[in-house]
Amino acid sequence: MTQPLTRERFAAGLYDLRGRYWDTHPFHLRLHSGGCTPPELRRWVANRWYYQLCLTRKNAAIIANCPLPEVRRAWGERLPYQDGPSGDEGGLADWLVLGEAVGLDRAEVLDERHVARGVRFAVDGYLHFCQTRSWTEGVAAALTEMFSPDHMADRVTAWRTHYDWIAPTGYAYFEHRIPTARKDSARTLELVLDHCVTAHQQQAALAALTFKCEVLRAMLDAVDYGADR
Template identity: 85%
Template sequence: MTGPVARPLTRERFAAALHDLRGRYWDTHPFHLRLHSGGCTPPELRRWVANRWYYQLCLTRKNAAIIANCPLPEVRREWSRRLAQQDGTADDRGGLADWLVLAEAVGLTREEVTDQRHVTRGVRFAVDGYLHFCQTRPWIEGVAAALTEMFSPDHMAQRVTAWREHYDWIDPAGYAYFEHRIPDARRDSARTLELVLDHSTGAARQQAALDALAFKCDVLRAMLDAVDYGADR
């Protein structure tokens, strides 16, 4: 699909238009291409992991914002699963705890990740902008922005395969985050798409959903710009 939504799209055409934004996802960014081809040095890979921590921290807050903005109890109950899924459990299993295991697996200490000393200004700006979007825009636009998870499961599976091949110095325990997240993302993305198709009715709302997903793709790519050029702290 090209151009703005001038008249309401059928459900099928709207779904196709959302999927057409696949080309804007961050897996085509030059840094990610290097990351998956074995072209990154250990410091570059660590910089990606350390900066991605700031994004991981944002996810529960943006999901809470979507819940707070949503007037539908059934949607709030469903979306609330994501809070524990992302934060993990009280006994440090899953979610953020898994990401810290990944950090240690690539040679970072937990302290240097959690104190955010490696997070660039560009990553902070992009992630904070995403959080602000979800806090201030209608709930269904926040949900639409989350549709990048349609594109992520295959990408994460490819990442694990590529890293095992090219970066054999990484402790295999670090892959737990991706191995846990992939099935969740496959399940969640299907339901997220259904919500967007159900609640983004009319040309204006469909355009807003497309714009939200495009914005999220831009956020992710802006993060990689900052990581790639890495000296803007």
């Protein structure tokens, strides 16, 4: 019978998946080095909108699958953060402002006309995963949050350096999200370490985080392939 990993080794195994994160994708390397054209950057923003739309639904799916009230209460805090108390506040509202800051009309973001098939397929697959797998797997998949704050901070620095045509108002999303992601990732890791205690649960959590990294990279594959088409 396979023995579970110690808490320390399990945490290290999750962190070791850092190399699969999408920050090493060729498109992101160009994006952060100043190598993207304005249409390419706009395409990234427009496609990432579809992922933003998915987040509240995937978080609600995790809550629906979880039998523990204390976990549901904690995870439920994510819902109003993304949707906001009104249409003018929250993660979705901030992303629409980012779209306008890079030169997209709000209507063309909202109607998803620029969303690539591959992005739609990857995001829908992620939502389906969270709807049909255990709540611990859904939470583990969200552990890409461990890798995202530094990546987003680097993005802001790079964009301000290389893309001075972006309106300053567009950075509100990242300014709000970076500190929240740092806090969320610590709490998410604790949940996974506390509740994935058998070898099977731990392996499922590692597979879930691997899957999420592949989802993110698949999104960039689609954006990169279609950027000049």
